[in-house]
Amino acid sequence: MDPSKLFCLFCGCSVPNHNDTFREDEHYFLIRRPHFASEENFSDKITIQTMNCPNCHKVSIDIVGVGSQFPNRITHFNPISLAKAYPDYIPxxxxxxxxxxxxxxxxxxxxxxxxxxxxxxxxxxxxxxxxxxxxxxxxxxxxxxxxxxxxxxxxxxxxxxxxxxxxxxxxxxxxxxxxxxxxxxxxxxxxxxxxxxxxxxxxxxxxxxxxxxxxxxxxxxxxxxx
Known part of the structure; x- marks a missing residue:
């Protein structure tokens, strides 16, 4: 998700960015072993982005990889894809x-x-x-x-x-x-x-x-x- 342009992956509505709608949590693998950590180690991290839509009240979750191990990788955890829902008259x-x-x-x-x-x-x-x-x-x-x-x-x-x-x-x-x-x-x-x-x-x-x-x-x- 781009925090500057939030929209709900379920209903498509624009979502305002504040603490009640959007949060980011960062996870580093070596955070509990500081004597092994270096600036390079801390460049690899997982960011979990959570958004609560005030319109449909559904929660979207993206897992974003940052660093050499996860170059630009984004996984849509909920929903699993950005596919649009199309009407039944399409086969x-x-x-x-x-x-x-x-x-x-x-x-x-x-x-x-x-x-x-x-x-x-x-x-x-x-x-x-x-x-x-x-x-x-x-x-x-x-x-x-x-x-x-x-x-x-x-x-x-x-x-x-x-x-x-x-x-x-x-x-x-x-x-x-x-x-x-x-x-x-x-x-x-x-x-x-x-x-x-x-x-x-x-x-x-x-x-x-x-x-x-x-x-x-x-x-x-x-x-x-x-």
Whole structure:
């Protein structure tokens, strides 16, 4: 958590930073053995960040590693991931791949990227009704449907997911994906969820609400004229 920009991982609300909502506790491994301790030893520590949301009253806990042994490692203890809760009209398999990709984001960024790739393929097949032998062919089939920049990013996500899904020709070549890079892919998946599924649902709902309103008003006119 960034103490300057606190928001609840459960309900998404902004949380003010004071002693009743946010606390940090630091733990050093050699704190009880000062004769072994040095400035270098004290650079390795675990920080437990606890936040109590005044809106939903749920407690978020992050474990943050600092120092050479835990470079920039953050573990979400509660909740275990930052995955958003999506409505049931998005297929369960797509939501499951997305949630699992979030859950393993820090443990295995490569595996997370692979699941984002799988999530993308599921969305193309379900939303657009395009199903081919290879994902690259499915993305090419979208070239006249989505804008060119979106197609480029779709293809980039596919190739990044391939890093985790397929070994390199040279088995000694290691190409890593960092957690922040895998998180970018998940942010793009969330963008597609919004632009494809949620906006379509909201548009349909708006049109239906207007039709229902018109039907109600016409019934009122007929009842008054009868």
């Amino acid at each position: 369960q398999t797509i939501r499951s791949d997305y949630e699992e990709a979030h859950a393993i984001l820090n443990l295995s960024p490569k595996a997370s990227a692979t699941l984002s790739r799988r999530c993308l393929q599921g969305m193309i097949r379900d939303f657009w009704g395009i199903s081919k032998a290879r994902l690259v062919d499915e993305i090419d089939a979208l070239k006249d449907i989505v804008d060119p920049s979106t197609k480029k990013v779709l293809d980039a996500l596919r190739k990044l997911g391939n890093i985790g899904a397929h070994p390199e020709k040279d088995i000694n070549l290691i190409v890593d994906i960092e957690p922040n890079e895998a998180h970018l892919l998940l942010k793009f998946i969330e963008l597609l969820m919004q632009k494809w599924y949620i906006e379509r649902h909201d548009n349909k709902q708006l049109l239906q609400d207007i039709l229902d309103l018109d039907k109600d008003k016409q019934n009122q006119r007929r009842s008054k004229n009868s």
